Amino acid sequence: xxxxxxxxxxxxxxxxxxxxxxxxxxxxxxxxxxxxxxxxxxxxxxxxxxxxxxxxxxxxxxxxxxxxxxxxxxxxxxxxxxxxxxxxxxxxxxxxxxxxxxxxxxxxxxxxxxxxxxxxxxxxxxxxxxxxxxxxxxxxxxxxxxxxxxxxxxxxxxxxxxxxxxxxxxxxxxxxxxxxxxxxxxxxxxxxxxxxxxxxxxxxxxxxxxxxxxxxxxxxxxxxxxxxxxxxxxxxxxxxxxxxxxxxxxxxxxxxxxxxxxxxxxxxxxxxxxxxxxxxxxxxxxxxxxxxxxxxxxxxxxxxxxxxxxxxxxxxxxxxxxxxxxxxxxxxxxxxxxxxxxxxxxxxxxxxxxxxxxxxxxxxxxxxxxxxxxxxxxxxxxxxxxxxxxxxxxxxxxxxxxx
Amino acid sequence: xxxxxxxxxxxxxxxxxxxxxxxxxxxxxxxxxxxxxxxxxxxxxxxxxxxxxxxxxxxxxxxxxxxxxxxxxxxxxxxxxxxxxxxxxxxxxxxxxxxxxxxxxxxxxxxxxxxxxxxxxxxxxxxxxxxxxxxxxxxxxxxxxxxxxxxxxxxxxxxxxxxxxxxxxxxxxxxxxxxxxxxxxxxxxxxxxxxxxxxxxxxxxxxxxxxxxxxxxxxxxxxxxxxxxxxxxxxxxxxxxxxxxxxxxxxxxxxxxxxxxxxxxxxxxxxxxxxxxxxxxxxxxxxxxxxxxxxxxxxxxxxxxxxxxxxxxxxxxxxxxxxxxxxxxxxxxxxxxxxxxxxxxxxxxxxxxxxxxxxxxxxxxxxxxxxxxxxxxxxxxxxxxxxxxxxxxxxxxxxxxxxxxxxxxxxxxxxx
Numbered sequence: 001x002x003x004x005x006x007x008x009x010x011x012x013x014x015x016x017x018x019x020x021x022x023x024x025x026x027x028x029x030x031x032x033x034x035x036x037x038x039x040x041x042x043x044x045x046x047x048x049x050x051x052x053x054x055x056x057x058x059x060x061x062x063x064x065x066x067x068x069x070x071x072x073x074x075x076x077x078x079x080x081x082x083x084x085x086x087x088x089x090x091x092x093x094x095x096x097x098x099x100x101x102x103x104x105x106x107x108x109x110x111x112x113x114x115x116x117x118x119x120x121x122x123x124x125x126x127x128x129x130x131x132x133x134x135x136x137x138x139x140x141x142x143x144x145x146x147x148x149x150x151x152x153x154x155x156x157x158x159x160x161x162x163x164x165x166x167x168x169x170x171x172x173x174x175x176x177x178x179x180x181x182x183x184x185x186x187x188x189x190x191x192x193x194x195x196x197x198x199x200x201x202x203x204x205x206x207x208x209x210x211x212x213x214x215x216x217x218x219x220x221x222x223x224x225x226x227x228x229x230x231x232x233x234x235x236x237x238x239x240x241x242x243x244x245x246x247x248x249x250x251x252x253x254x255x256x257x258x259x260x261x262x263x264x265x266x267x268x269x270x271x272x273x274x275x276x277x278x279x280x281x282x283x284x285x286x287x288x289x290x291x292x293x294x295x296x297x298x299x300x301x302x303x304x305x306x307x308x309x310x311x312x313x314x315x316x317x318x319x320x321x322x323x324x325x326x327x328x329x330x331x332x333x334x335x336x337x338x339x340x341x342x343x344x345x346x347x348x349x350x351x352x353x354x355x356x357x358x359x360x361x362x363x364x365x366x367x368x369x370x371x372x373x374x375x376x377x378x379x380x381x382x383x384x385x386x387x388x389x390x391x392x393x394x395x396x397x398x399x400x401x402x403x
Numbered sequence: 404x405x406x407x408x409x410x411x412x413x414x415x416x417x418x419x420x421x422x423x424x425x426x427x428x429x430x431x432x433x434x435x436x437x438x439x440x441x442x443x444x445x446x447x448x449x450x451x452x453x454x455x456x457x458x459x460x461x462x463x464x465x466x467x468x469x470x471x472x473x474x475x476x477x478x479x480x481x482x483x484x485x486x487x488x489x490x491x492x493x494x495x496x497x498x499x500x501x502x503x504x505x506x507x508x509x510x511x512x513x514x515x516x517x518x519x520x521x522x523x524x525x526x527x528x529x530x531x532x533x534x535x536x537x538x539x540x541x542x543x544x545x546x547x548x549x550x551x552x553x554x555x556x557x558x559x560x561x562x563x564x565x566x567x568x569x570x571x572x573x574x575x576x577x578x579x580x581x582x583x584x585x586x587x588x589x590x591x592x593x594x595x596x597x598x599x600x601x602x603x604x605x606x607x608x609x610x611x612x613x614x615x616x617x618x619x620x621x622x623x624x625x626x627x628x629x630x631x632x633x634x635x636x637x638x639x640x641x642x643x644x645x646x647x648x649x650x651x652x653x654x655x656x657x658x659x660x661x662x663x664x665x666x667x668x669x670x671x672x673x674x675x676x677x678x679x680x681x682x683x684x685x686x687x688x689x690x691x692x693x694x695x696x697x698x699x700x701x702x703x704x705x706x707x708x709x710x711x712x713x714x715x716x717x718x719x720x721x722x723x724x725x726x727x728x729x730x731x732x733x734x735x736x737x738x739x740x741x742x743x744x745x746x747x748x749x750x751x752x753x754x755x756x757x758x759x760x761x762x763x764x765x766x767x768x769x770x771x772x773x774x775x776x777x778x779x780x781x782x783x784x785x786x787x788x789x790x791x792x793x794x795x796x797x798x799x800x801x802x803x804x805x806x807x808x809x810x811x812x813x814x815x816x817x818x819x
Contacts, residue, residue, distance in 0.1 A: 088629065088631070088632070090699075091629050091632050091698065091699055091700055092699050092700040093699035093700065093701055093702060093709055093710050093711070094699070094700045094701055094702040094703065095702045095703075095704075095709075097703075098700060098701075098702050098703055099700070101642060101700075102632075102639065102700040105635065105638070105639050105642075106631060106632065106635065106639075109631065109634070109635045109638070110631075144638075145638075147635075147638050148638045148641050151638050151639070151641055151642065152641055152642060152645065155642040
C-alpha cells in the first residue's frame with residue numbers, strides 16, 4: 001500500500017471509529033424520563049427549615065474547600081511525580097512492564113500521601129457533625145490497606161496498556177480500551193463478593209415490598225442484602241451492584257436501623273435501585289466508561305509520545321498526570337451522565353411506588369441526615385454531583401402527578 | 404558494624420553425643436534449671452542496683468559486673484547443654500573456660516554511654532523480641548514454635564538418639580542462636596552497651612558449609628533503600644503475591660506429575676526441573692523484596708541473574724527413590740526449622756523496615772539474617788519440589804559452590 005493509501009485507510013478507520021463513538025453516545029443518552037416534563041421551580045426554603053439549610057450549607061462549605069484543596073494537592077503531587085518519578089526506575093529489576101507496574105503503584109502511593117491530610121480533615125469534620133464514627137488511626141490504616149486493591153487494579157491496567165504498547169507502540173489505545181472495559185465487566189461481576197459485612201434482609205415486610213416492586217418493574221428476583229456500616233457512619237445509602245447472575249441491591253443498615261426512615265420511604269429507595277437494574281445502568285455505565293476512555297486514552301498516548309510512549313515505563317508518571325487531568329476535566333460530563341441515569345431511576349421509582357409524597361419525604365430526610373446542601377451551587381454540582389441535587393429530585397416527585 | 408563485638412562465643416565441642424545423656428537430657432538438667440531460677444531472682448535485684456550505679460558512674464561496679472557476667476555465661480552453658488549443642492554436664496557457677504561452648508565477656512567493667520543505659524529497657528526491646536524468636540520458649544512471645552534453639556533441640560534429640568551424633572547444620576544454627584542470646588543478655592545486664600549483632604555469618608559458625616545443590620549467591624548491595632518503596636513495600640508486593648499464588652497452583656500440578664515420574668525414572672524431567680527452579684527462584688526474589696533484604700522491585704519471571712539476591716540450583720541429577728517416595732514426610736522437620744528461622748527473619752524484616760524508613764539504609768546484619776532464612780527456605784522448597792534429594796542444611800554458613808571440602812571452623816570471631 002502506498003503512503004497516501006495508508007493515510008487514507010487510517011483516516012477512514014478514524015472516521016469510522018468517530019462515527020461509532022457518536023452513535024454510541026446518542027444511543028446511551030436515551031432515557032425513559034419524558035422529555036416534555038414540566039417541573040415546578042421550587043425553593044429549598046419551602047421544604048427545609050432555615051436551621052436545616054444553614055446546618056447543611058455550613059457543613060458543605062468546609063467539604064468544598066477541603067475537596068478543592070485536595071484536588072490541588074493531587075495535581076501538585078502528580079506534576080512533581082511526572083517530573084521526577086522516572087528516577088524511580090532504578091528501584092526496579094523487573095524489566096519493562098514490571099517497572100511500569102512499580103511506577104504506577106508508586107504514583108498512587110504519592111497521591112495517597114498528598115490526599116491523606118485532606119481525608120483526615122474531612123473525617124474530623126464528619127465526626128464533628130456526627131456523620132462518621134470512624135477513628136483516625138482506623139481511617140489511616142484502612143485507607144492504606146485499601147490501596148492494595150487499587151494497586152492491583154492499576155497493575156492490571158498498566159499491564160494491559162504496556163502489553164499492547166509492546167505490540168502496537170502508540171496505537172495501544174485501540175485494543176487497550178476494550179480490554180480495560182472487559183476488565184471493568186469482570187470487576188462489576190465480582191464486586192458483590194468483595195463488599196464486606198453483608199447479610200440478608202431480615203425484615204419480612206421489606207422483603208415482601210422488594211418482591212412486589214420487582215414484579216411492578218418487570219424484573220426477575222434480585223436479592224436484596226444489607227451492609228453493616230453503622231460503626232463507621234450514620235449516613236444512609238443504597239446501591240445496585242453486579243451484572244447478570246451476581247446482580248443485587250444493597251441497603252446500608254443506617255437506612256433501615258432504628259426506624260430512621262419510614263417503610264414507604266425505604267420502598268422508594270428499593271424501587272430506585274431496582275430502576276437501575278431495570279434500565280441496565282451498570283452495563284450502560286460500563287459503555288459510558290468506554291466512551292470517555294477512548295479519547296482520554298488517545299490523548300494519553302499522544303501526550304506520552306515524547307517520552308517514548310507507554311512502551312517505555314518512564315512515561316508512566318506522565319501518563320498518570322495526563323489521565324487524572326483529563327478525568328478531572330471531563331468530570332462535569334461524566335457527572336451529568338451519572339445524574340441522568342439517577343433521574344431515570346427516580347422516575348422509575350415514582351412509577352413503581354406511585355407515592356410522590358414518600359419520595360419527597362425521603363429526599364428531605366436524606367438531606368438532613370447526610371447534611372447535604374439541597375440546592376448546591378452549579379459548579380459544585382458539576383464537579384462532584386453524581387446524583388441530581390435534592391431540590392431537583394423533589395421537583396421531579398412534585399411534577400410526577402402531572403406527567 | 405566496624406569492630407569486633409565485645410561478646411562472642413567459641414565452640415570446642417565435636418558432634419559426637421552420648422545417647423544415654425541425650426535420652427535423659429531434660430531430667431539431668433533439672434538441678435541446673437532450679438539453680439538457674441534462684442540465680443535469676445538474685446540477678447533481678449543486682450540488675451536494678453547495677454542500672455542506677457551505671458547511670459551515675461557510667462560504669463558497672465566490679466562485683467556486680469562479675470556476678471552478672473557469670474550469670475550470662477552460665478545461662479549460655481545451660482542452654483547449650485539442654486539444647487544438645489554441648490554434650491558435657493556444665494558446672495554451676497559459669498566459670499570462664501569451664502565449658503566447651505563458652506561465652507566470652509569483657510573481664511573488666513566497661514565505660515558505657517549514659518543515654519544508652521538510661522533507656523536500655525526500651526532500646527533492648529527489638530533485641531529481646533529477636534532473642535525470643537531464637538531461643539524463646541514462651542507462648543507470650545511472637546512465636547509459639549519454641550524458637551529456633553528449642554525447635555532444633557527437639558529434632559536433634561531424635562537424631563542424636565538414632566545416630567549418636569548432633570547434626571552439623573543444627574549445631575551451627577544453635578551456635579548462632581546462642582551467640583545472639585548471649586549478646587542480648589550482656590546488653591540487658593549492662594555488661595556492655597554494644598547492641599547484639601544478628602549477623603549469622605560470624606564465628607563460631609564456620610566460614611563455609613559443605614556443597615549444597617541450592618545456594619543463594621548475593622550480588623552487590625550498597626544497603627541504601629528508597630524510603631518511598633520501603634514505606635509501600637507490603638502493598639507493592641501484592642501483584643507479586645497474586646502471581647506467585649497462580650504460579651504455585653501450576654507448580655503443584657507439575658510436582659504431582661513430576662513425583663510419579665521421579666519415582667519411576669529416578670529423575671525429574673528437564674522441563675519440570677527448569678520450571679520449578681524458576682518458581683523457587685521467583686519465590687525467593689519476592690521474599691527478599693517483601694522482607695526488605697532486596698532493594699529493587701523484582702521481575703515476574705524468576706530469571707537467573709535478574710535480582711541481586713538470586714538462587715543457584717545445580718542441574719538435575721538422579722534422586723534416591725526412597726527419598727522421593729517419602730519426600731513430604733521427610734520435609735516436615737526441615738519445615739519446622741524453616742518456620743522457626745522464618746519467624747526470626749520476619750521480625751528482622753519488621754525492624755529493618757523501620758530502620759530503612761528512617762535512615763534510608765538497610766542494616767547489614769539484619770539483612771544477612773534474612774538472607775540466611777531465605778536460603779534455608781529455598782533449599783526446603785527445592786527439596787519439597789523434587790529439585791534435589793539433598794536435605795536442607797541448617798547451618799548459617801554459606802554452602803560451597805563446588806563439592807570441594809569445606810574450610811575448617813575458625814576459632815576466633817570474625818569482625819564484620
